[in-house]
Amino acid sequence: MTEQWKEAYPIETATEEKLSRRKLLQSCAVGCGLLAIGELTASWVSRSRVQAADKGTAVRLEKNVADIRMHEAVLFSYPDEHSPCIVVRIGEEGGAQDFVAYSQKCTHLGCPVVPEPEQNRLYCPCHKGSFELSTGKVLGGPPQHPLPRIGIRITADGYIEAGG
Numbered sequence: 001m002t003e004q005w006k007e008a009y010p011i012e013t014a015t016e017e018k019l020s021r022r023k024l025l026q027s028c029a030v031g032c033g034l035l036a037i038g039e040l041t042a043s044w045v046s047r048s049r050v051q052a053a054d055k056g057t058a059v060r061l062e063k064n065v066a067d068i069r070m071h072e073a074v075l076f077s078y079p080d081e082h083s084p085c086i087v088v089r090i091g092e093e094g095g096a097q098d099f100v101a102y103s104q105k106c107t108h109l110g111c112p113v114v115p116e117p118e119q120n121r122l123y124c125p126c127h128k129g130s131f132e133l134s135t136g137k138v139l140g141g142p143p144q145h146p147l148p149r150i151g152i153r154i155t156a157d158g159y160i161e162a163g164g
């Protein structure tokens with residue numbers, strides 16, 4: 001005896017396409033490949049943008065170095081408004097050697113890093129990546145490349161100029 005729903009909604013089993021194990025594995029492989037390509041592209045775009053930043057015009061931060069406390073971070077954009085950067089005071093004297101500036105975009109997938117100077121690191125909360133504050137090198141997590149560093153200088157009147 002045929003169930004009623006099968007009579008009401010007959011399924012053409014002969015024309016159904018069954019998902020074989022091979023097709024499933026192929027789909028997974030293609031999906032993983034696309035994810036890998038996406039991650040590599042995001043990383044490459046992030047790095048190439050900051051490499052281009054080295055050729056931009058220097059920006060002058062609004063805060064005087066005398067007003068930036070030890071371990072304080074100041075955000076700025078360089079070389080354009082879509083490229084967030086961060087400068088952190090790591091020394092007492094107030095010379096150029098007492099500040100470090102980096103692109104704020106994590107080299108993994110571009111999330112903004114946040115300073116954790118008491119742990120001497122910049123931390124990316126997206127996937128728990130971390131970078132050494134004083135050098136930008138990778139300390140842990142998925143990032144494979146250091147944070148791009150931005151050159152700075154202190155002007156005669158005590159302001160930070162970044163990039164250029």
Ligand code: FES
Pocket residue numbers: 106107108109110111124125126127128129141142143
């Ligand atoms: S985006 Fe920073 S660790 Fe993934």
